[in-house]
Amino acid sequence: MDSGEISLSDREFEAVRNKVYDLAGISMSDAKRTLVVSRLSKIIRRLNLDTFTAYLDHLDRNGSADEVQEFINALTTNLTRFFREDHHFDHLNDYIGGIVNDPANPNKSRLRLWSAGCSTGQEPYTIALSLLAAHPKLKTWDFKILATDIDTNVVEKAKTGVYKAGDLSGLSPERVKLFDRDGAGNVRIPDHARSIVTFKSLNLMEAWPMRGPFDAIFCRNVAIYFNKPTQEKMFTRMGELLKPNAFLYIGHSENLNSVADKFKLVGKTVYQNKLGASARSAA
Ligand SMILES: C[S@@+](CC[C@H](N)C(=O)[O-])C[C@H]1O[C@@H](n2cnc3c(N)ncnc32)[C@H](O)[C@@H]1O
Incomplete structure (x- = not known):
């Protein structure tokens, strides 16, 4: 010792x-x-x-x-990285592409995503950077990402949008190009991506102030710290905040246990909502 x-x-x-x-x-x-x-x-x-x-x-x-x-x-355990479990971002890009390019889309140029248990921000910033790169039209949309975590230290760090150069190691040159650098060699999240992410501290065990509905929720590598009843209660609440047919992305070692029947598994740890909150007011 x-x-x-x-x-x-x-x-x-x-x-x-x-x-x-x-x-x-x-x-x-x-x-x-x-x-x-x-x-x-x-x-x-x-x-x-x-x-x-x-x-x-x-x-x-x-x-x-x-x-x-x-x-x-x-x-808390805050391990995270940019483009973690990266097939989720390919799935999200395709799904959002369907909304953005649908002339009859009922969203009226509005998109709301939630990164629940966002740690130091790599997950919501990856969502923002990859979606804005894949669908430039989104720059003119009412597009917002809510990013929450119980740990107030990581939320403050995330808000800065500044990371060490080493935090990009392992990423392809194409992905590295999505980030800015400052004079000191640090990585910076470009303003167009940073401005659409709002960070807040939120304990997932308590009341959730937002009402949704969300087009997608990322809750990855968070439920592993909870017991099964706690996980099931949380995923059920998330289903209630998702639009019908919208997606819930969870961590690769996680599953929905007994609430899996509320969702349809459409890919590796990608679940489509069967129920939903289409009639709720804005997040
Ligand atoms: C391992 S990180 C996952 C980060 C990111 N989602 C990812 O997959 O890379 C887990 C995060 O969940 C947060 N967390 C744990 N319990 C929580 C709770 N009750 N409410 C909100 N966040 C919680 C931790 O603070 C931590 O930042």
């Missing part, structure tokens, strides 16, 4: 697990024990406390909203 690390008893680990589940719906396996110690020890020391029990008592009795948020932020 690192000298700065605080020891974590089984009982304390259980208490941390219960708390992150109650606050964020996150179900932590035993394998997360090391992560809990390394991420929370720093916070505990900064608060001048010396045990997990004292820290949890502090959060329960007089922890501020910021301290509770810091606890959540510390325990």
